[in-house]
């Protein structure tokens with residue numbers, strides 16, 4: 001994988017602060033990196049062994065905080081970078097959390113609900129001693145959502161009693177807050193609007209491409225289209241759709257919500273079906289990578305046509321990719337800021353759990 005932009009940013013900041021080499025090393029390394037084996041008996045009786053991870057980067061400013069990712073391609077290196085992103089993100093938006101990240105190397109689309117539940121609970125059996133409402137608080141990330149958080153809560157309660165604040169991103173009945181699911185994408189939309197007004201880009205005439213139509217991508221698309229933007233391209237892991245006249249993203253999201261297993265290619269969308277690679281290079285004013293890491297890199301950055309790139313995903317642009325974009329005078333809103341809406345609302349949820357007192361929805365929204 002190409003180097004991430006964070007390594008450079010961190011070096012710059014450390015130099016500016018006059019950090020010693022040892023201090024820089026300390027800030028750059030995780031406090032704890034854990035790998036566990038999780039054997040799962042599949043529904044057909046076969047045994048499959050998965051790897052589970054939890055990387056705790058820093059708790060200097062509060063309990064470790066960060067999502068759980070279920071994805072077949074994850075490894076330790078992956079989580080080490082993502083955990084440190086959480087430390088800088090929570091610190092940037094000034095919420096009293098540190099940074100962590102974890103997950104399992106599985107493809108949730110290939111597992112039954114029963115298998116997923118067992119796997120998630122086994123994960124808690126293995127790393128539960130590292131978690132806690134004042135120790136380390138997981139949340140949804142790629143491949144996980146309210147259901148996985150509920151399983152974690154239940155598995156954790158077995159040994160520690162009922163502590164709703166041990167995870168965020170729960171459903172409302174379990175102590176979650178309305179709007180948490182949409183928060184990351186909504187934040188992405190707000191920052192895009194702010195960037196447009198600073199850069200004199202007319203959002204109502206802007207053509208927007210969103211790579212990744214999961215939780216973040218969908219909410220960003222729906223909120224930006226409410227703000228008047230024209231969403232011309234979207235994609236998921238199987239492919240992309242482009243229509244210069246604009247896509248009806250709300251209806252597409254509704255159609256997809258019928259089943260987790262459906263993808264864009266299964267729908268009859270009014271537009272041209274293209275590849276993910278082609279989408280990143282297609283005509284647009286704003287590009288929002290809201291999927292995997294390193295999607296914009298040395299190979300394709302020169303072909304990006306957008307004037308503004310908003311990092312909906314974590315680490316979606318590599319260091320070499322960023323150099324090329326900046327050379328082309330493309331404005332970039334970094335992930336630490338652009339997608340911080342999610343963990344910010346996680347903080348509101350966690351605060352309510354600690355107070356044992358739910359806030360009114362308007363308060364969260366405000």
Ligand code: GLU
Pocket residue numbers: 065066067068137138139140141142168314339340342343344346
């Ligand atoms: N997974 C999200 C992120 O990368 C949210 C983390 C959280 O709410 O703890 O920011």
